[in-house]
Amino acid sequence: MKIETTVTADETIIAVEGDIDLYSSPELRTAVLKAVPRATTGVGVHLGGVTYMDSSGVATLVEGLRSAKENGKTFSLVAPSTSVMKVLELARLDSIFEVRSG
């Protein structure tokens, strides 16, 4: 998994590539929970390059969403890949996230 964080004037984008699983999700969790309170308006997690995501990845995104709410920030998923959407749908959590195409 590769993570790249870009801070812009209005939003922090965290771009993720590769597999998000029990091994790699702690790194994403750290990046998300660090970025949320520091972001100007909010965080967008770009998941277009994610080839696989398990429940630890889902839990990480849920934590990010909760942290954003506590901090008064926005939190959205950007261009999630098919495998990301499938897991969120299977977990019935696809509707709790703001999802945008790009």
Add this chain to the structure above:
Amino acid sequence: MQADDLCLRVSSDPRLLAVIRGVIQVWLEVCGLLEDRRHEVVLAIDEACSNAMRHAYKGRTDEPVDLVLSASEEWVEITVSDQGTPCPRECSEYRPLVAPAPDEVVPGGLGVRLIHEVFDEVRFCPGTRSGNCVTMRLRRTAKNEVDSED
């Protein structure tokens, strides 16, 4: 041993989850399962192995996780077992997945629910002496198979 059977012993190192997924993916392809179903089955098995590593072995990376995969005309069956700390019974119980209200979403506890969601039959049983064991079965119906006429 049957024609399609596969036994796999891996150490409880989360880095190996990617290897397990790769092997299962190919095995399911050999068995003739549809791509959509393969993704879900790989996910559910990954969750079972992750639970063994995280909860039964509490993060220790040098313990055995055993997978036995077999396919018959009627079923695809996968058993994942460990020799770690037995998990509390309530952790393996079936709880239906429902869309939560946005304020009620909690991280975690999702793995076992995904396993129940993906497979037709799920049985958690204690291991031989200690540890945990879960047997997951998928019925081989036309909607799951590559050679389906439907």
